[in-house]
Amino acid sequence: MKELLIRTVSKEYPLLIGSHIFEQTDMLTKIFEGKPSSILVLTDDNIAPLYLENLIQLLSPYAPVYSKVIPSGEASKSIDQFYECQTFALEKNLDRHSMIVAFGGGVIGDLAGFVAATFMRGIKFIQVPTTLLAHDSAVGGKVAVNHQLGKNTIGAFYQPEAVIYDLSFLKTLPTSECRAGFAELIKHSLIWDENFYPWLRENIKTMEDLKGTILEDALIRAIMIKATIVGQDELETGIRAYLNFGHTLAHALEAELGYGKMSHGDAVAIGMIFAMKVSEMRLQVTLPIKELQDWFDLLGFPRFPKAITATSVLQRMKKDKKAMNGNIRMSLMKEIGSLTVTDVEDHLLLNLLQKECKEE
Known part of the structure; x- marks a missing residue:
């Protein structure tokens, strides 16, 4: 595993890259040392059957964990899905000390990041990319949803707390x-x-x-x-x-x-x-x-x-x-x-x- 430091004017945060990172519990303890009040994992229906249950088990020692699964694909990066995620977060009583984990590809990262940027005027989130494409979207803090008239036209600049890029997830990619x-x-x-x-x-x-x-x-x-x-x-x-x-x-x-x-x-x-x-x-x-x-x-x-x-x-x-x-x-x-x-x-x-x- 290698650790890179992403530096921006607004924040510095680590990017961890390598295989089987989530098996290293010391790393997770360091990332979640602030003990969030709760964790919401947002993922899609391609990733959920393969890895979601295991991720929830790994995160559960740090806070109560909730998960929401959305349909995979670019069409889900929409205002409708954004609203559903906000509703779900409110129903589960997430607060300003909660954290969102974006567990998936670029669609999930962009959507979950925008939910985090706007829920309670902004809560912490972590990028856990599971695709090769997401090496780009997970870094840099651009979060957004699409409008039928243009892609990524509704969004914000909002940096994550960390990016955990476990290359083991890439083995199931077509x-x-x-x-x-x-x-x-x-x-x-x-x-x-x-x-x-x-x-x-x-x-x-x-x-x-x-x-x-x-x-x-x-x-x-x-x-x-x-x-x-x-x-x-x-x-x-x-x-x-x-x-x-x-x-x-x-x-x-x-x-x-x-x-x-x-x-x-x-x-x-x-x-x-x-x-x-x-x-x-x-x-x-x-x-x-x-x-x-x-x-x-x-x-x-x-x-x-x-x-x-x-x-x-x-x-x-x-x-x-x-x-x-x-x-x-x-x-x-x-x-x-x-x-x-x-x-x-x-x-x-x-x-x-x-x-x-x-x-x-």
Whole structure:
């Protein structure tokens, strides 16, 4: 097990990463030394049958434990589920000294974190990610739910007390979920560290290669990139926007197709290729787009979906949180490891989107 320290302006907290962490009772005692008045575990119906009972047994020496299981999938990151979780917490008499444990992937982490940020005006919570994708969402304190008009448009910045990343939970993930999480790993390699991207391409030819020490090393490097960026810009007033590389189109695709129809990671992979094409046109640079697309094809990432129109996707992109006065702002790449954030003209985006959609 390795312990990393996540530092932001508002808080410092530990991130523990390794296998079978929950078997180390000394670690749990340290995390829960404040003795919360009660603990609410929020999880989904994929994780609950596999691990929930064991987690409750491990947490029960520290406080009364309640659990709420929600349907898995992006559609559950909604105002309706948020309201149900708040109601459940009130019914179980949680108070300001209670704690929430987000036990699941990115959907659970975002939803549970937003519940914690708003219940009684804010209570403590811990991130216990169980997916590869959640290595990104569990760190940095962005918590939110979706609106039908835009992803993550209702939320807050709210840091956890700790992140416990037990890699033992990843062994039950299907390949498609691992691939989705790997997209965010690749994103971190593209935006900050020019040596990380070739290291990933050299060591991971197929998804079968993403395991053991390679997996742990890759995750630690990615998490430290995010921690460095968040530490310098917690509230996304500057370079934290680099972490949105590929996400302007990705969020638009997820909303346009219907939440849950395409995984977030698959959408981000498509979005990164698109962002690189925009970068070449907008910044007059040359980027390894074909190299990255060929690698994505080998890894099984999908191509741009054709069952949508360029104009509808463009309108979705205009609702992105980074948009200003109706102008789309994107994180664009100058070269591997170097980004900038700039406005992009509608006509440029529409032209590229039409090529992707193969509209007449």
